[in-house]
Structures are given as structure tokens and as C-alpha cells.
Amino acid sequence: MTVVAEETSASPLRMPRRGISVRGLRKSFRDSGASKEVLRGVDLDIEAGEVIGLIGANGAGKTTLMSCLLGFLFPDAGDLQIDGLAVDDMAVRARTGFVPERTAFGRNLHGRDFLIYMARLAGLSRADAAARIDALMERLELTDAAERPLGNYSRGMLQRIGLCQALVGQPDFLFLDEPTSGLDPSGLLLVRDLIGEQKARGATVLLNSHQLAEVERICDRVYFLRDGRIERAETLRATRIIPIMITLLPGSFDVEALRSHGLSVEGSVATATVEDDAGIAALVRLVIATGAGVVEVRRAGADLEQMFRKGGSPTGATGGLLPRGGP
Amino acid sequence: MIRAVIEQTYRRTMTHGAMIFGALVVVAFGVFNAPQIPYGLAWLIVLGTGSQLIGPEFSSGTLQLIVARPVNRSRYLLSRVGGAFAAIVTVDAIAAASLAVGKYAGNNPDSWSALGQAAGKYALGGLLALSLLALFGSFTRSYANIAIYIVLETAFAATIAWLAMMRMPRERSSALASFLQRRPEVVKAVKWLSGNLFPDATAVTREYVLLILANSAVALFLGCLFFRRREIPYGAD
Numbered sequence: 001m002t003v004v005a006e007e008t009s010a011s012p013l014r015m016p017r018r019g020i021s022v023r024g025l026r027k028s029f030r031d032s033g034a035s036k037e038v039l040r041g042v043d044l045d046i047e048a049g050e051v052i053g054l055i056g057a058n059g060a061g062k063t064t065l066m067s068c069l070l071g072f073l074f075p076d077a078g079d080l081q082i083d084g085l086a087v088d089d090m091a092v093r094a095r096t097g098f099v100p101e102r103t104a105f106g107r108n109l110h111g112r113d114f115l116i117y118m119a120r121l122a123g124l125s126r127a128d129a130a131a132r133i134d135a136l137m138e139r140l141e142l143t144d145a146a147e148r149p150l151g152n153y154s155r156g157m158l159q160r161i162g163l164c165q166a167l168v169g170q171p172d173f174l175f176l177d178e179p180t181s182g183l184d185p186s187g188l189l190l191v192r193d194l195i196g197e198q199k200a201r202g203a204t205v206l207l208n209s210h211q212l213a214e215v216e217r218i219c220d221r222v223y224f225l226r227d228g229r230i231e232r233a234e235t236l237r238a239t240r241i242i243p244i245m246i247t248l249l250p251g252s253f254d255v256e257a258l259r260s261h262g263l264s265v266e267g268s269v270a271t272a273t274v275e276d277d278a279g280i281a282a283l284v285r286l287v288i289a290t291g292a293g294v295v296e297v298r299r300a301g302a303d304l305e306q307m308f309r310k311g312g313s314p315t316g317a318t319g320g321l322l323p324r325g326g327p
Numbered sequence: 328m329i330r331a332v333i334e335q336t337y338r339r340t341m342t343h344g345a346m347i348f349g350a351l352v353v354v355a356f357g358v359f360n361a362p363q364i365p366y367g368l369a370w371l372i373v374l375g376t377g378s379q380l381i382g383p384e385f386s387s388g389t390l391q392l393i394v395a396r397p398v399n400r401s402r403y404l405l406s407r408v409g410g411a412f413a414a415i416v417t418v419d420a421i422a423a424a425s426l427a428v429g430k431y432a433g434n435n436p437d438s439w440s441a442l443g444q445a446a447g448k449y450a451l452g453g454l455l456a457l458s459l460l461a462l463f464g465s466f467t468r469s470y471a472n473i474a475i476y477i478v479l480e481t482a483f484a485a486t487i488a489w490l491a492m493m494r495m496p497r498e499r500s501s502a503l504a505s506f507l508q509r510r511p512e513v514v515k516a517v518k519w520l521s522g523n524l525f526p527d528a529t530a531v532t533r534e535y536v537l538l539i540l541a542n543s544a545v546a547l548f549l550g551c552l553f554f555r556r557r558e559i560p561y562g563a564d
Binding site for chain 2: 067097098100102105109117123175
């Protein structure tokens with residue numbers, strides 16, 4: 001793979017996008033004289049327009065994987081492509097946005113000037129950049145801080161301006177490394193909405209986060225990394241499984257009637273799985289229709305958390321959707 | 328070259344507090360003294376500006392934001408040096424203007440030609456220093472580039488003086504002194520290297536200009552080469 005490709009101009013025709021493809025990615029670092037392999041043959045496929053979560057313990061290789069995709073690190077082996085092009089192709093770079101865990105830039109630079117600089121590096125004219133930045137700063141509630149030096153920004157504000165700089169070029173491929181780190185609840189909701197908006201406009205998003213609940217809410221699929229390998233992949237959106245626990249009024253229900261509808265009953269608690277909120281409502285209606293008195297209905301915890309804790313799928317399956325052509 | 332990077336580097340350099348203070352001191356000394364003092368002070372601005380090239384950006388994580396953009400790394404490095412050089416030329420102009428005012432006021436006995444030579448030497452020396460600092464910054468972290476520059480400059484000066492002492496004829500020569508007397512090319516090589524990295528000329532001649540331009544070009548070429556091949560680990564420091 002070439003380290004830096006010459007700048008190429010994107011095709012004027014908008015071709016169907018091909019997403020992100022990684023094959024046999026290996027990367028090692030020298031640590032105290034010894035070579036340590038951090039990525040040991042990673043294969044993954046991300047469809048254009050998907051929102052993908054990367055999950056793994058510290059040291060699993062998530063950041064190294066993202067760094068290779070962004071061209072910060074050069075792989076020892078493997079083939080990495082974004083939209084069918086090498087990851088360091090300038091045409092790819094022009095369509096890529098990156099949010100680091102901590103945005104670092106000159107402390108004396110004003111927030112708006114920083115964004116204008118980033119936008120110009122992304123190839124926008126000063127006029128186009130200004131209009132887009134104003135809209136983004138307003139969207140991310142940074143307008144009041146636009147003329148303040150970055151050194152005076154709080155952690156959460158730096159995180160939000162990091163998002164602004166990533167989105168200013170309206171990227172087709174968005175790489176987010178712990179984007180909600182340091183954000184307050186309102187900032188967290190804002191980021192969640194923003195990612196949803198990016199997905200809605202067709203952007204491909206790769207999210208590296210330790211916040212499982214966030215990943216579960218946002219992502220279509222997740223890849224679990226362990227010791228430098230993709231341990232498995234899980235689809236969250238298409239076949240999402242939501243375990244539901246319904247506490248029933250003792251003596252008010254017919255166990256067999258409930259079981260005939262596919263519910264498990266233990267004591268006065270009936271359990272079942274549904275796929276979405278409409279499924280929950282239908283389940284409750286069904287239980288009530290059998291004559292049972294419903295005392296409480298609740299989701300049985302985050303399934304992604306269970307997957308991560310147990311190292312297995314809550315549905316009992318040992319693996320989900322693996323990358324095409326992968327192991 | 329990338330215009331946005333040149334402009335940004337220039338603006339950041341010229342609005343830096345230390346830079347403004349330095350320029351004011353240069354003006355004050357320029358109006359009331361000989362050119363050696365204002366240009367000596369202005370040289371600190373060259374080193375301060377050059378120390379910011381690449382290495383500190385690597386350590387702070389700024390480079391990741393840059394290389395994630397459609398920015399050719401070589402063009403970025405050259406543009407950073409270009410912006411810094413533009414700032415140095417501005418300082419040069421400020422120093423020259425202050426010296427001209429000093430001369431009109433009768434505080435400066437130097438000829439106009441000498442003042443012009445001082446301005447030319449500052450700009451050319453600044454270009455080479457910036458190129459070397461960019462080269463050193465292309466493979467080091469933080470402010471190691473300025474440390475390498477100062478250590479090299481000091482080490483060359485000390486080595487040349489020491490070698491000259493060793494070559495002086497004595498009643499009893501040490502083995503090293505004898506070796507140096509037999510092999511004058513060793514001293515010559517050290518002087519050549521020092522003269523290329525840290526040239527000092529009494530006048531700005533055609534040869535001096537060519538030497539500076541050629542050596543700056545080599546330094547920048549190597550800097551681009553190293554920077555293109557450099558990995559930028561996430562959260563470098």
C-alpha cells in the first residue's frame with residue numbers, strides 16, 4: 001500500500017458507494033524491543049450507509065483498526081479499501097470525517113477559526129465553509145463560544161467542536177472514537193441525534209465506544225474485537241431481540257394459555273422476546289387478552305451488555321453475522 | 328503548497344504573544360543600536376517559530392486531524408515552512424525598518440549596504456534554520472527538533488575548536504593529535520558539515536545564496552520523505 005497517494009479528483013458522477021472492506025489486516029508494534037501483534041488478521045465488511053459499532057476491551061485493537069483505516073498507521077499486511085479505493089487515496093480523504101476522543105489544536109485559536117481552517121483543508125471555499133460552520137455550531141449549541149479560544153473550552157465543548165470539524169465536509173464516511181466521552185446528558189442526546197441524521201443522509205459510520213448502551217441504540221451492527229481478531233459480529237437492527245419481563249398478578253393468569261402464545265412462565269413472571277416497541281405493545285395486549293392481570297412490564301436489560309459480559313449472544317446463538325468471505 | 332496552511336501558520340506565528348513582544352524588542356534595539364543586536368534577538372524568533380514545526384503537532388494529536396483531511400503530507404510540511412518563513416520575512420522587514428529609522432536618527436553608523444546584508448543574511452539563515460527544524464521535527468516528537476538543532480550547532484562549534492587545538496604543534500603530541508595532523512581531511516570534513524548546516528558568511532554572496540537554497544532544499548526533501556513514511560499513532564504522547 002502506498003503511504004501517500006497523489007491527490008485525485010473524485011468522479012463527477014455519483015457512483016453507488018461500496019462501503020468499507022478490510023481483509024487480513026495485521027499490525028504489530030515494537031514494545032521494549034519485542035514485537036507485539038495488535039491486529040492478527042482482521043476481516044470486516046461495512047455496507048455503505050451502515051452504522052457499525054466496534055466493541056472490545058482495552059487493548060483489543062479497536063483504535064489501531066480505526067487508525068489503519070484513517071491512514072494514521074500503515075498495516076503490516078492486509079487490504080483496506082473504502083469505497084473501492086485505498087484508504088490513503090485523497091478522494092477517500094475528501095469524503096472522510098474523523099472525531100478523535102480528544103480534540104487537540106492551538107489553545108489560542110478561536111473555535112470558529114479552527115473550524116474554518118479544517119473546512120478549508122477539506123477543500124471548501126471560505127464562503128461555503130462559513131455558512132456550513134454557522135449552521136453546525138448552532139446545531140451543536142456552540143454559537144456563543146464561536147469567538148472564544150479553544151483553550152477556554154470545556155471537555156464537552158471540545159468534543160462537540162470535534163464533531164463539527166468532522167461534519168463540516170459532509171463526509172460519506174464518519175469515524176468516531178468515543179464521541180460521547182466527556183459529554184453531559186444533553187450533549188449525549190445531541191450526538192445520538194446527529195449520528196442518526198448522518199445515517200439518514202446515507203453516511204457510513206464506524207463508532208468506537210465503550211458505552212454499550214449508546215452503541216446498542218445507535219448501531220445497526222457491532223463487531224466484537226478480542227486480542228486483535230474479530231471475535232464475532234452481531235446484527236442489532238434487523239433481528240434485534242428485546243427480552244421482556246411481565247410481572248403478573250398472582251392467581252389472575254392461566255399458565256398454559258400464556259405458554260400456548262410462546263411465553264415462558266416462572267412463578268408470576270412471564271418472559272418473551274420481541275423485536276421492537278410495537279412488539280412490546282402487542283405482547284402486553286396479548287397477555288391481557290388471556291385474562292392475566294399485568295402488574296409491571298420491563299425490558300430485561302441491555303442485550304449488548306449481556307453479549308459483552310457473557311461472550312455469547314442472548315439469543316443462545318454463538319455467533320452473529322460474520323463478514324462476507326470472513327472466517 | 329496549501330494556501331490555508333500557509334495563512335494559518337503565518338497568522339498563528341504573528342499573533343503569538345512571544346512573537347509580538349520579540350518584534351517590539353527588535354524595533355526598540357533597531358532604532359537605538361547596531362544591527363547585530365536586533366538581528367540577534369530576531370534569531371530567537373526563528374528558533375521559536377521553527378520549533379513549532381511538525382514535532383509538537385505530532386505530540387498534541389493535531390496532526391491526526393490534519394492527515395485525516397485530503398492533505399498531501401509533503402505539501403503540508405512545505406506549507407508549514409512557507410508560512411513560518413513568511414513570518415520570518417515580516418520580522419526581517421520590521422528589523423530592517425527599525426534599523427533604517429535608527430540610521431536616520433543618527434544612532435546607527437553602519438552603511439546602508441551593511442544593513443541590507445544583515446537583512447539578507449537573516450532571511451536566508453532563517454530559511455535554512457526553518458528547513459532543518461522541519462526536518463528534525465519530521466521524525467521526532469514534541470520540541471526535540473529545537474533540542475537537536477541547538478545541540479548540533481553547539482557540538483559542531485565545540486568540536487571545531489577542539490580539533491583546532493589538537494592539531495596545534497606540541498612537543499609531545501597525543502595519538503589523536505598525531506592522527507589529525509596526518510589526516511587533515513577529518514577536520515576539513517567536520518568544518519564542511521558545520522559550514523553546510525550552520526553557515527556563517529560575512530557577506531551575502533551568490534555562493535552563499537546558492538548554498539542556503541541547496542541545503543534548505545535537501546533538508547526539506549528529507550523532511551518530506553520522513554514525514555510521508557511516519558506513522559501517527561492515536562494519542563501519540
